[in-house]
Each structure stands twice: as C-alpha cells, then as structure tokens.
Amino acid sequence: MTMSEGDLAVTQLAFVRREPIAPLPPPAMMTGPLAWVRDNLLSSALNIILTLAMALLAVWIIYEILDFLIFTAVWTGADREACLVSPAQPVVGACWPFIKERAAYSVYASYPIPERWRVDIFFAMLAAGIVWLLWLNAPRRDIGAVYFFVVVPVVSYILLTGWPLIGLPAVDTALWGGVLVTIVVAWAGIVVSLPVGIVLALGRRSAMPTVRTFSVIFIEFVRGVPLITVLFMASVMLPLFVPDQWSPDKLLRAIVGIALFASAYMAEVVRAGLAAIPKGQYEGAQAVGLGYWQMMRFIVLPQALTITIPNIVNTYIGLFKDTTLVFIVGIFDFLRTVEVARIDPKWATPVTSTTGYAVAAIFYFVFCYGMSRYARATEARLAKSERR
Amino acid sequence: MASDRPAMANSARPAPARAAFYNDPKVRSLAYQVLLCAVVAFLVWGAISNAVDNLRRANIASGFGFWDNTAGFDISQTLISYSSDASTYGRAFWVGLLNTLLVAALGIVFATIIGFLVGIGRLSSNWLVAKFCGAYVETIRNIPLLLQLLFWYNAVLKTLPGIRESLSLFGGGFINNRGLFLPQPQFGAGAGVVLVALALGLAGAFVYRYRARKRQMRTGVQAPVLWVSLALIVGLPLAALIATGFPVSFTFPEMGRFNINGGVEVLPEFVALLLGLSIYTAAFIAEVVRAGIRAVPHGQTEAAYSLGLRPGPALRFIVIPQAMRVIVPPLTSQYLNLTKNSSLAVAIGYPDLVQIFTGTVLNQTGQAVEVVAITMAVYLAISLVTSLAMNLYNRRVALVER
Numbered sequence: 061m062t063m064s065e066g067d068l069a070v071t072q073l074a075f076v077r078r079e080p081i082a083p084l085p086p087p088a089m090m091t092g093p094l095a096w097v098r099d100n101l102l103s104s105a106l107n108i109i110l111t112l113a114m115a116l117l118a119v120w121i122i123y124e125i126l127d128f129l130i131f132t133a134v135w136t137g138a139d140r141e142a143c144l145v146s147p148a149q150p151v152v153g154a155c156w157p158f159i160k161e162r163a164a165y166s167v168y169a170s171y172p173i174p175e176r177w178r179v180d181i182f183f184a185m186l187a188a189g190i191v192w193l194l195w196l197n198a199p200r201r202d203i204g205a206v207y208f209f210v211v212v213p214v215v216s217y218i219l220l221t222g223w224p225l226i227g228l229p230a231v232d233t234a235l236w237g238g239v240l241v242t243i244v245v246a247w248a249g250i251v252v253s254l255p256v257g258i259v260l261a262l263g264r265r266s267a268m269p270t271v272r273t274f275s276v277i278f279i280e281f282v283r284g285v286p287l288i289t290v291l292f293m294a295s296v297m298l299p300l301f302v303p304d305q306w307s308p309d310k311l312l313r314a315i316v317g318i319a320l321f322a323s324a325y326m327a328e329v330v331r332a333g334l335a336a337i338p339k340g341q342y343e344g345a346q347a348v349g350l351g352y353w354q355m356m357r358f359i360v361l362p363q364a365l366t367i368t369i370p371n372i373v374n375t376y377i378g379l380f381k382d383t384t385l386v387f388i389v390g391i392f393d394f395l396r397t398v399e400v401a402r403i404d405p406k407w408a409t410p411v412t413s414t415t416g417y418a419v420a421a422i423f424y425f426v427f428c429y430g431m432s433r434y435a436r437a438t439e440a441r442l443a444k445s446e447r448r
Numbered sequence: 449m450a451s452d453r454p455a456m457a458n459s460a461r462p463a464p465a466r467a468a469f470y471n472d473p474k475v476r477s478l479a480y481q482v483l484l485c486a487v488v489a490f491l492v493w494g495a496i497s498n499a500v501d502n503l504r505r506a507n508i509a510s511g512f513g514f515w516d517n518t519a520g521f522d523i524s525q526t527l528i529s530y531s532s533d534a535s536t537y538g539r540a541f542w543v544g545l546l547n548t549l550l551v552a553a554l555g556i557v558f559a560t561i562i563g564f565l566v567g568i569g570r571l572s573s574n575w576l577v578a579k580f581c582g583a584y585v586e587t588i589r590n591i592p593l594l595l596q597l598l599f600w601y602n603a604v605l606k607t608l609p610g611i612r613e614s615l616s617l618f619g620g621g622f623i624n625n626r627g628l629f630l631p632q633p634q635f636g637a638g639a640g641v642v643l644v645a646l647a648l649g650l651a652g653a654f655v656y657r658y659r660a661r662k663r664q665m666r667t668g669v670q671a672p673v674l675w676v677s678l679a680l681i682v683g684l685p686l687a688a689l690i691a692t693g694f695p696v697s698f699t700f701p702e703m704g705r706f707n708i709n710g711g712v713e714v715l716p717e718f719v720a721l722l723l724g725l726s727i728y729t730a731a732f733i734a735e736v737v738r739a740g741i742r743a744v745p746h747g748q749t750e751a752a753y754s755l756g757l758r759p760g761p762a763l764r765f766i767v768i769p770q771a772m773r774v775i776v777p778p779l780t781s782q783y784l785n786l787t788k789n790s791s792l793a794v795a796i797g798y799p800d801l802v803q804i805f806t807g808t809v810l811n812q813t814g815q816a817v818e819v820v821a822i823t824m825a826v827y828l829a830i831s832l833v834t835s836l837a838m839n840l841y842n843r844r845v846a847l848v849e850r
Contacts, residue, residue: 100575107574114576270481274488284831285824286788292806293824296816300502301495381592388594388795395595402602413603421591421599428590 128153129418143409154415155407162401169237169392175222175229179240182216186247194434209251220244233311237392239423245315245383245393250376252319257326258365262356264331275327282324287385291317295389314386322379329375333368334360367442373435377428384424395420499817506814514813515541521808523799525715537809544804545826551721551800552787558726559786560779563733570738581734588731594792596728601720601796611708620700621711628714629701638692645688646681653677717798721790729786736782740775741767773845780838784831791827801826 089095101111132153134143143155168176189212192204220240222230236244263275282290294317299307308316337360345355365372387396401407402416469475503510515538522532527546530539569581588596606625609615614624622629653676660671689696701711744767752762793800794807802823810819 100573103573110572110574111576114574114580118576118580268477268481270485274484281828284828286791286802286827288791288794288802289806289820289824289827292802292810292816293820296810297499297820300499300816303498304502304505377590381590384592384594385792388792395592395598399598410607413607414599417595417599417603420595424592424595425587425590429586432586432590 128414130154140405140407140409140412143407143411145410152409152411154418155409155411156415158401158407158412158415159419161407162397162404165238165401166394166397167239169240169397170235171237171240172231172235175231178219178228178231182219182240183243185212185216186243213248213251233309236311238397239394241311241386241392242383242394244311245318245386245391246376246380248315249318249322249379249383253322253326253375253379254372256319256323258330258361260323260327261330261334264327265334279324279327282321283328287317287321287382288388290321291385291389293317294320310389311391314389314391317389318379318383318386321382322375325375325378326372329368329371330364332371333364336367337364369442370435370439373431373438377431377435380427380431381424394423503817508814510815510818512818514809514815514818517813519809519812521812523804525718525799537813540804540809541801541822544799544801547798547804548787548790548793548800548802551718551725551793551798552790554722555725555729555786555790556783558722559729559733559782562726562730563782564737566730567734567737568741570734571741585731585734588728589735593724593728593789594795597720597724597792597796600723601717605716605720611703611706614703614708620698622701622703622708624708625716626708627716628719629708630712630714631698631700632710632712634697634699636695636697638695641692642685642688642695646685649680649682649684652684653680656680715798717793717796720796721793721798721800724792725786725790728789729782732782732785733779736775736778737771739778740771743774744770776841776845777838780834784834787830788827 089098102108130153132149132151133156134149134152134154135156137143137155137157142157143152145152168179171179189204189208192198193201193208198204219228220231220236221233222228224230260275260279263271264279266272266275291314294313295310298313298316302308341359341363342355345359350358383393384395386393387399392400398416398420402413516536518533519535519537519540520532521540523530523540523543525547526543527550528539528543530543566581566584569577570585572578572581608623608625611624611626614622614629616622617630620631656671656676657673660673660676664670699710701708701713748766748770749762752766753759757765790800791802794803797803805819805823810816813819
C-alpha cells in the first residue's frame with residue numbers, strides 16, 4: 061500500500077504521542093581505556109575475530125624472536141660445540157659467541173690490525189659530520205656542510221688509503237671490508253649522488269635541447285636497468301673503456317656504479333621538487349634581474365631542496381640497502397663478511413646462518429629505520445607552516 | 449640556461465646599446481650545447497678506442513657471433529627444451545629470459561595480493577590490525593632485499609630436513625632441502641572440453657556484464673552480475689568436468705629411497721626468490737595502496753553515504769575507482785622494480801637471465817660488452833614498454849579538467 065502525505069493527514073490515527081520520550085541514558089563508555097578497547101579492537105564480530113587472530117600471531121612471532129635471540133641463546137663458548145644441540149641444551153637459539161668472535165672481522169675485514177685506529181677515526185669524523193648536519197640547532201651548519209661534503213672526503217681518503225710521506229703506510233683497498241666498506245660505499249654514493257642528481261635534474265628541465273636529451277637518456281637508461289647490471293658494467297666494462305694504466309681498482313668501480321645509479325634516482329626526486337616550485341618564483345627571480353645560476357642558487361633550489369628532503373632521505377635509504385649488491389661483484393661489504401663467517405667450519409651449526417642474518421638485519425634496520433624516522437620528522441616540521 | 453631570459457626587444461624606444469655577441473643568450477646557448485656535444489663525443493670516442501685496444505690486447509673476440517655457438521653448460525630449470533651439448537648461447541638466453549619472466553609474473557601476483565591486504569589493513573579501524581600491518585611494512589622495507597633472499601634460502605630452505613624426513617604438505621606435496629614437490633595435473637581425454645567450457649564461461653560473463661551495464665544505463669534496472677558471472681565461470685567448467693567424467697587427475701609425488709618421484713619439482717632457489725620478492729615488494733605496494741586510498745578525500749565517502757549508498761557500494765563505486773587513478777602508476781613502477789630485483793637471483797643461484805647471461809655466458813666467452821649490453825637491453829625494453837602502456841593508461845583515466 062502506498063500512501064502520500066495527503067493520505068496520511070486524513071487517516072484516522074490510532075495513537076499520537078503528546079509528550080517527548082525520556083532521553084536515553086548517556087552511553088556507558090565514551091572515554092577511557094575500556095571504551096578505547098571496545099571502539100578499536102572489539103567493534104564488531106569480524107573485528108573481534110581479527111583482533112584475536114592478530115594478537116595470537118603477534119604474540120607468537122614476538123615470542124619466537126625473543127626465544128631465539130635471548131631465552132634459548134648460547135652466550136659463551138669457544139667453537140661450534142657450544143652451539144650444537146646436546147642433551148644438556150635440547151633447543152639452541154642464537155649463537156652469540158660466534159658473533160663476538162667474528163665482530164671485529166665484520167667491521168674491519170682484512171684491514172691491518174695495527175692500522176685499525178684509522179678506521180675508527182674515520183667513523184668518528186663521519187658521525188660528527190652527521191650530527192652536525194642533522195642537529196637543527198647546531199652552530200654554523202654551513203661550515204658543517206663544507207666539513208661533511210669536502211673536508212671529510214679528502215681527509216678520510218688520505219687516512220684510509222694511507223700516505224707514506226706523513227707516516228701513514230698505504231693500505232690496499234683489496235684489504236678493506238665489512239662495515240667499513242658498506243659505510244664508504246654508501247657515503248660516497250650519498251656525497252656524489254646529490255650534486256650530480258641536481259645537475260641532471262636541472263639539465264632535464266633545461267631549455268637547451270641537447271642538454272635535455274643527454275640528461276633524459278642518462279636518467280631513463282639507468283632507471284630502466286637493474287643495479288646489478290650497472291655494477292657488472294662498472295666492474296667488467298669500465299676497465300675496458302679507460303686506458304690500461306688508469307684502470308680503477310675494484311672498490312672504486314663499484315662506487316662509481318652505485319653513485320651513477322643513485323644519481324639518476326636523485327635526479328628524478330630533485331626534478332619533482334623543482335616542478336613543485338610555483339612559476340611565479342622563477343618569474344620573480346628573473347624580474348629582479350637574476351641570471352639563471354643566481355636564480356637557481358638563491359631562489360629556486362633552496363625551496364625545492366627543502367621540500368624534497370624527505371624524498372632525498374628515502375633515496376638514501378634505498379642507496380644504503382643497495383650497497384649490499386656490491387657483494388655480487390666481489391666486494392667484501394658487511395653482508396659478505398657475514399656470509400663468509402657463517403660458513404666458517406669452526407662455527408658451522410644449524411643456527412649459525414640465522415644468527416648471522418639476524419645481526420645483519422638488525423644492523424641494516426637500525427640505519428634505515430633511523431633515516432626514515434628523520435625523514436618523517438622533517439616532513440612534519442615542514443608541514444607545520446601549512447597548518448593553520 | 450641563458451636563453452631563459454626574455455629577449456630585450458622594444459621597437460618604440462631608440463635601439464638600446466647592443467650587447468657584445470658573447471652575451472647574446474642565443475649564442476651562449478648554442479656554444480654550451482656545442483661544447484657539451486663535443487665533450488660527450490670525445491668521451492664516447494675515447495671509450496670505444498680504448499675498448500678496441502684493450503680487447504685486441506686481451507685477444508677477445510667481438511661481435512655477436514657467439515650467439516650461435518654451443519653453450520655447453522647445464523641449467524637447473526628450463527621451461528623450454530635445452531641441453532648442454534646441443535643448445536646454443538642464444539637458447540640459453542631464452543631459457544634465462546623465460547625464467548626471469550616466470551618468477552617476475554608469479555611474484556607480481558603474490559606481491560599484489562599481500563600488498564593490497566596489508567595496505568588496506570593499515571587503514572583498518574582495528575588498532576591491532578593497523579599496527580601489525582604497519583610493523584610489517586616498516587620491518588620489511590628497512591632490510592635489504594638481498595639479505596632477505598639469503599635468509600630465505602640459506603637459513604630457512606637449506607635447513608629444512610633432507611629427502612628422507614621430507615615434510616608433507618597439505619594436499620599431497622612435500623617440502624625438503626632439495627625443493628618443493630607438488631602434485632602435477634594430468635589431462636586425459638576430454639580435458640579440452642573443460643577448457644573450452646571455461647573460455648566460453650569467461651566470454652559469456654564478459655558479454656553479460658557488458659549488456660547488464662548497458663541496460664542499467666538505459667533503464668536503471670540492476671542485474672545480478674556477480675552471481676551470473678560466477679555461475680558462468682565456475683559452474684560451466686564444473687558441469688563440463690562432471691559431464692566428461694573428470695578427465696583431470698593428479699600424479700602425486702612419491703617418496704622413493706633416495707629421491708622423490710613424480711609430481712612437479714620446484715627448485716628451492718625459485719621458492720626463496722619468489723618468497724623474498726613477494727614479501728619485499730608487498731611492503732612497498734602496501735604503502736602505494738594506503739597512499740592511494742588516503743588520497744580520496746573523506747568528503748567523497750560522506751557524500752556517497754548521504755546519497756544512501758551502503759559502505760560496500762560506496763567503496764566499490766566511489767572510493768576505489770578514484771583511488772585506482774592514484775594507485776596504478778606507482779604500482780606499475782613497483783612491478784618494474786620487482787622484475788628488476790629478480791636479477792638478485794644471481795646471489796642464490798636461480799638461473800635467471802642475469803645469472804645465466806652476465807654470469808656463465810660472460811665468464812665463458814669473455815665478451816663483456818656484448819653480454820652486458822644484451823642484458824641491459826632486455827630490462828630496458830621491459831621498462832620502456834611498461835612505461836608506454838602506463839602513459840596510455842594515464843591519458844585514459846586522467847581527470848578531465850575545465
């Protein structure tokens with residue numbers, strides 16, 4: 061039966077309420093931990109099931125990890141015997157004495173033992189530079205930038221490769237390895253890729269057709285192929301392309317490959333930043349009579365790079381993870397030292413590999429997660445000016 | 449560069465003092481470009497002449513003549529017929545390329561499924577689900593893929609029990625440190641009919657959907673598209689299967705004394721690579737999906753609710769179509785990344801293109817330039833074709849603005 065409004069009006073109504081109903085009691089819980097649990101964990105039947113399943117899964121995973129790393133772990137021992145399953149220890153977790161013994165090798169690899177203080181100084185200099193640059197209230201951050209991008213590279217090159225004239229015996233890069241190589245490769249990539257990336261990004265937006273073409277070809281070519289092939293190219297083709305006597309050593313070839321690869325990705329990140337600057341900024345700079353380089357240096361790049369910082373840091377995270385690939389072209393980076401250590405017959409047990417990989421994972425995670433937190437904090441700081 | 453400056457032309461005033469010709473933006477721009485071309489040409493020429501010199505000194509042949517030479521090495525997984533003593537390097541190339549494409553295609557499927565689940569999970573109103581998915585993304589994204597691959601291969605698959613103590617899987621498969629052994633479907637007589645039924649069902653569902661949509665546009669009457677499609681796609685082949693008396697059977701792997709016979713054998717390298725690639729890329733896809741859904745303004749959902757749509761249809765008709773516009777381009781670049789990352793197979797010994805070609809073939813022939821160039825060309829071609837397809841898609845879905 062359908063009824064229009066007119067029908068409704070004339071229908072004999074059996075009951076019409078004349079006074080308002082009593083108000084409902086306030087909801088039992090709107091705030092407080094119980095209300096939060098009800099709203100966020102148990103809001104519907106499906107959610108209750110999901111919450112239970114997830115809680116079980118999470119507890120199981122966390123327990124397994126803690127169990128392996130701490131509860132059933134072996135803490136002392138001289139060789140593999142300590143980490144084998146025996147009647148005394150039916151379940152064996154992480155084999156920590158193995159890590160303790162191989163720790164120095166994983167950091168310095170074959171770097172001569174009496175010269176290892178040089179590596180320590182390099183780490184300290186680098187750490188000081190990073191703190192200087194990242195700590196916003198640090199004094200004279202401009203000098204910090206010069207220190208990080210110019211002073212540290214030169215000094216650490218002399219320090220690490222040696223300079224017999226000032227009493228530092230030369231150390232061949234073939235002896236370098238472990239965390240040292242990982243940090244050197246990553247940091248060389250970081251220092252080279254930003255300026256090269258900026259130049260490539262400017263080139264891609266240039267009005268000159270040949271500059272634009274070369275930039276586009278380079279960027280798209282490098283981004284279109286896997287890093288491994290770039291590293292293979294750097295390690296087997298680069299020596300062919302230069303005269304015999306200049307042939308770069310293995311580590312340098314890998315660094316060139318990583319730096320070129322990172323530069324292409326950096327160029328795209330910077331280009332996005334350049335594109336986000338309103339045209340009025342360019343026109344304003346030109347209107348006050350600035351030339352191209354002045355306009356870029358004083359007006360456009362400072363704004364573009366600032367808004368790109370999170371993406372730049374993300375590229376650095378990718379670069380840091382990608383340094384593990386130098387392992388494939390025969391460089392002794394940190395992951396490679398873990399690989400070598402875990403097949404060492406002295407420590408070969410069923411848990412050795414997992415222990416080694418767990419430590420490696422923690423190492424990479426700490427660095428990458430730290431960088432991503434920094435990127436996120438910067439993003440939040442930059443977004444402050446947008447909030448009203 | 450200098451040409452960015454507007455030309456100083458003003459005919460009303462007396463001609464301004466002419467600048468020196470080397471300050472003319474056009475001349476400068478030309479000079480820069482000539483200089484750049486000269487530098488690039490010099491570098492290329494230097495590289496080529498050095499390479500020719502070095503190759504001659506090292507006595508290495510050049511050119512692509514090696515393509516038809518006998519390869520003489522074995523490959524552990526071949527999708528097309530291949531034998532070490534009769535097949536050529538060219539054949540080995542195709543074997544490697546197919547292996548790369550196989551792992552990439554399967555990886556894309558799994559990564560998409562996991563990635564969408566995790567990405568949507570991160571936006572869940574259930575706090576625990578959201579945190580769990582967030583923890584997954586943060587952990588996986590911050591550990592290098594190579595380390596994850598090594599972990600899956602060396603720490604998980606290689607420490608599985610040996611053949612004798614194989615773990616049996618649900619459904620009649622086995623897993624041990626020599627790989628994964630799965631039942632193999634055998635198609636008997638009449639299996640073709642089932643396939644035809646499946647094809648017919650798919651086509652029928654497509655046509656039905658098209659006509660239902662047209663009718664809805666015209667009259668506003670909705671049709672039960674989902675149920676009819678399901679009936680056509682699942683029901684029709686099932687009916688054919690029953691009618692022909694189940695021509696599809698499975699041969700199950702059987703435990704022998706030293707080996708497992710029958711069934712499909714999947715290499716542990718393949719399993720490790722597939723696991724690693726799927727799990728790693730899924731974390732990135734999850735972020736893409738989350739960003740895409742977040743990019744649809746909340747007002748769209750509210751507007752849909754106020755029009756009377758229930759949450760399901762609101763998601764299906766309002767949110768997802770708009771989110772897909774944001775999701776698809778970065779999703780494609782994640783697919784490309786997965787394909788490129790499959791080259792890490794070389795670290796665990798899965799015979800993909802890079803392992804076969806820039807590994808074995810390069811070592812045997814020593815022709816670094818040709819081999820690396822061919823390998824790069826393959827990946828470049830895949831990238832270019834994908835980005836071309838992406839540009840077409842973008843043009844189709846781009847917002848039409850006034």
